[in-house]
Amino acid sequence: MIPAAFDYYRPKDMAAVLSILEEHGDDARVMAGGHSLIPMMKLRMADVPHLIDLQDVGGMSDIAIDADKIVIGAMVTQAQIIDHAALGTKAPILSEAALQIADPQVRYMGTVGGNVANGDPGNDMPGLMQCLDATFSVVGPDGERDIAAREFYEAAYMTAREDDEVLTRVTIPMPSGGYAYEKQKRKIGDYATAAAAVQITKDGDTCTSASIAMTNLSDIPVYSEAASAALVGTAVDDAAIKAAIDAMLGDIDPVEDNRGPVAFKNHVAGVILQRAITRAWSRA
Ligand SMILES: Cc1cc2nc3c(=O)[nH]c(=O)nc-3n(C[C@H](O)[C@H](O)[C@H](O)COP(=O)(O)OP(=O)(O)OC[C@H]3O[C@@H](n4cnc5c(N)ncnc54)[C@H](O)[C@@H]3O)c2cc1C
Numbered sequence: 620m621i622p623a624a625f626d627y628y629r630p631k632d633m634a635a636v637l638s639i640l641e642e643h644g645d646d647a648r649v650m651a652g653g654h655s656l657i658p659m660m661k662l663r664m665a666d667v668p669h670l671i672d673l674q675d676v677g678g679m680s681d682i683a684i685d686a687d688k689i690v691i692g693a694m695v696t697q698a699q700i701i702d703h704a705a706l707g708t709k710a711p712i713l714s715e716a717a718l719q720i721a722d723p724q725v726r727y728m729g730t731v732g733g734n735v736a737n738g739d740p741g742n743d744m745p746g747l748m749q750c751l752d753a754t755f756s757v758v759g760p761d762g763e764r765d766i767a768a769r770e771f772y773e774a775a776y777m778t779a780r781e782d783d784e785v786l787t788r789v790t791i792p793m794p795s796g797g798y799a800y801e802k803q804k805r806k807i808g809d810y811a812t813a814a815a816a817v818q819i820t821k822d823g824d825t826c827t828s829a830s831i832a833m834t835n836l837s838d839i840p841v842y843s844e845a846a847s848a849a850l851v852g853t854a855v856d857d858a859a860i861k862a863a864i865d866a867m868l869g870d871i872d873p874v875e876d877n878r879g880p881v882a883f884k885n886h887v888a889g890v891i892l893q894r895a896i897t898r899a900w901s902r903a
Pocket of ligand 1: 648649650651652653654655656657658673693719720721722725728729730731732733734735736737741742743744784785786787808809810811
């Protein structure tokens, strides 16, 4: 498939990006790795007369780790997440999830910023970032603002980011305890039928905190506060896991599609969450 004709821009700084966005409004769109946007343009599902490539805009390609937080530039690729040794030690759930995205070719190009800004319910990083209680920083004509990942998603491809704003970085409070990213897909390289991100802390045999978010089971990622709360104060035994799964099932809203009917998706979501909680608990 060949996309409709478009003008291509490769600005050197953010001021130039914002000025092109301001000039062309809805007709302009930024591109990061292009591995979601270009296929949409080829399929004529996205019409982008003015395409702004972010590759030459500096300042968005670093990963910084300090005592209490991790800051990931929007242009950091999924492959860089996987290869970053310190990140693998401090927040291994990031590479565990990134390794389950597509294939190496896509991961060399696909960025963290593009994955979370896209608003595709099938993307793995939005739910992951909700689990980690991340904050997204965006810059626009009125300056910079922060938006919590848990508040960012409004509907499929609709987010709290305005069209004239660019996502610049993701900030994650330093995670602690056990973690797991569990994903069920039809084949290697596929988007999730269901995926679960879980972080758990414990004191002795008691769960002291839990965070659970689900992917591709609604038109937005689902951070399930009720499922998380169902584990806290328990020994994460079978009854507590069942309570968490029941709570999660009350929060998701899957629809029938080529990944299966609603009953199947609910079943898979339960199995995936059970596996993720069990693995996270064993690592806590
Ligand atoms: C075959 C294939 C399989 C895939 N499988 C998976 C999968 O299993 N899981 C998964 O999560 N993803 C999957 N993807 C998507 C892939 O991870 C994408 O690369 C990623 O979702 C988008 O990142 P990108 O950098 O390519 O963004 P782009 O395609 O460049 O942009 C995507 C959207 O985000 C916007 N955008 C990008 N960067 C910014 C920014 N900094 N600020 C504001 N808006 C921005 C763009 O305007 C566009 O609307 C797959 C892709 C392919 C081609």
